[in-house]
Amino acid sequence: MSHAIGYFVHHQGRGHAERAAAVVNALDASCDVTLFCARTDIFPPLAANVRIQAIPSLFEPPAGHIDRPALAATRTPSTLHCAPLGWPSITSAVATITQWFATADPALFITDVSAELAQLARIASVPCVVVLQHGERSDPGHVAAYESALGILAPYAAALEQTDRPAWMLDKTHYAPGLGVPSTMPDRAEARDTLGLAHDADIVLVVSGGGGTGTPAPPLTIGARAEPDALWLTIGQIEHQWHETAPGNLRHLGWVDDPANYIAAADRIVSSAGDTTVHMIAAAGRPWIVIPEWRYFDEQVFKARALGKAGAAVALDHWPAHAAAWTDAWRRAALIDPADQRALVDATAAQGCARWLETLATHVSCEFSTPVRDAVQ
Template sequence: MRDLAPDLRPFGYFVHHQGRGHAERCAAVVNALPTTRPVTVFSARDDIFPPLRDGVTVVQIPSLFEPRGDEASGAGAIPTPETLHCAPVGWGGIRDAMGAMTRFFVEEAPELMICDVSAEVAQLARICSVPHVKVLQHGDRSDPGHRAAYDGAAGLLAPFHRDLAQPDWSAAMLAKTHFAAGLGCDTALPGRSEARARLGIASDARVVLVISGGGGNGWSEAPLGVAARTFPEMQWHVIGRLQRDWHATLPPNLHSHGWVDNAPDHIAAADLVISSTGNTTCAQVLNAGVPWIVVPEWRYFDEQLEKACALDRAGAARFLPHLPSSAHAWRRVLADATASHDPSRQQALAGQGGSETTARWLSALADRLWRSAQPSQSNPKEFDYA
């Protein structure tokens, strides 16, 4: 009789609750891990997760950046050191959240803590002698806080293609990075004819889709009104949040749908896409392989700006720092995006989810850290991550 696989010590997983991308990525990873591996997920929201397998527990903790009313006003004036980002003093909610994770470290002795994302949580794991895997995002993260989180990580997890790496990432970072293009994203799209039939769009219509992201306040109506008036022969469809401009004159070929549950239909039906650079949006548009203009929304550390630049460098999209403000600028941008379009390049960067390979990488990393026969290194800084 074959011996049963031994029970494995748990993994911890911190999930940022802004948007749903972090939670969807978490679900893809933990559901692909062996069923003998328990996972405890910490997040300020427990209602953002897709279905999770047995053995995965979600612990709701207070938000690390939203006050709850019991904060000490005087302590809030203490300056934040460069090694931290959001660490106000006198917040009981932060104490409770960090205390919950610290108790988990002490009581459960996890083999890994996966952090998606918080430099403070990553450093907390390291201080508590728990190896952590830091999710790597685009952006200017050269500050001491991010450097400490990355340098102290046992591994880095990048949910995008290797060709979208930033040129300023060091060889040491790349050596311990697992790239998983499309991780946690459902990139499956319907056929164009099927999508247009469901949306009531004629098969011969020329369609531009504008996707306004969910992590911020959305774009303004006015520049899109200029675009739609500039191309009256095209249908302009907008999904996501828009800011109302009292001075915007909106033509009848501009259709704003707000939040939708069928974004893949809209993407599949489009001849050209204009979007911000959120994770799920990028994965789906890359898979669609249509001309693409990326306009970053404001995010901390210029995350969307750096990702838009990476897509442009990789030949997948045309980067703009902002939406065009005139008819002649719109004409030039659409012509450039169409002329430089390379659908094969886009689809090569899209990836196929990556959950299984990521789960194997995490399991192998834990085995190497905890069950390797190699003796400990005399100098921890010389640990070989290759």
């Protein structure tokens, strides 16, 4: 059965776009899929039945925008997070989406992620699926989105679920571990050949995210200096400070096109707790230290704690400030079982998610007396 499915994709980083592409490419070709995003250049190749509708950003002021003090000072309801007044860009984005609601007769609208758009879909009488992220999400805005949703999509393993999720949320949650991330990684030797790295080198890889200011350099100088026979490589964004004194075995490579090869080539890994980063490292299976970066709602703090509780990584609350702290963290990381890490990634996550969404869409399109939750389990 043909279904019209809409999908809002946050344009920060690449993780949202990569998992959206994995899902929509796995949907039946009869589905008519529209992706709504502020950027059209961040997606992997998409199936023929998928189109991208560019919309203005919901989170950044339009070019040349000047805040009007009276509007900027207006209180924001507790059920909303990002809803500034007087932004024509948001007005335009919402109009584009609601016009699609009115003309497409959609079976589902998926949001990854915007609590406001989940509520908009409910107000517009359109069934919605909300992507769930880690963090402190018990505020009225997130709860309203989850309550409004027909289903909740968690792009991680149930083993990483937070203990504070209420039963009514879990009852309509579908877990898709490592959605959008390759479940297998390149061979270590092959990856080192590709990157021109020595096979006998002891390589520590530091993976920094792109959603903030980056990983601070001084703790890395301490760690690298304490291991003069190891090669420390960093990829991603690094925040340099005036007092750092980098040793010769620490190399900052910046943004790279093939992070999977660097992860596969590493003997040990230090990373932030971004979703794509976490699942790529879990798929590789390595001694692993995870240190959360600042994100809204403490998303990475909660994810790092979940990884530590699952025995997949050594989770630190802050960067080591002396060599002994690094030594202790590496000692604990050496005890991690790679099998526990690889169990957090499912090779069939995209296909399973697509079948779940198709079942929801079919149920919406038909008149069943069976509750939706029972129909999709």
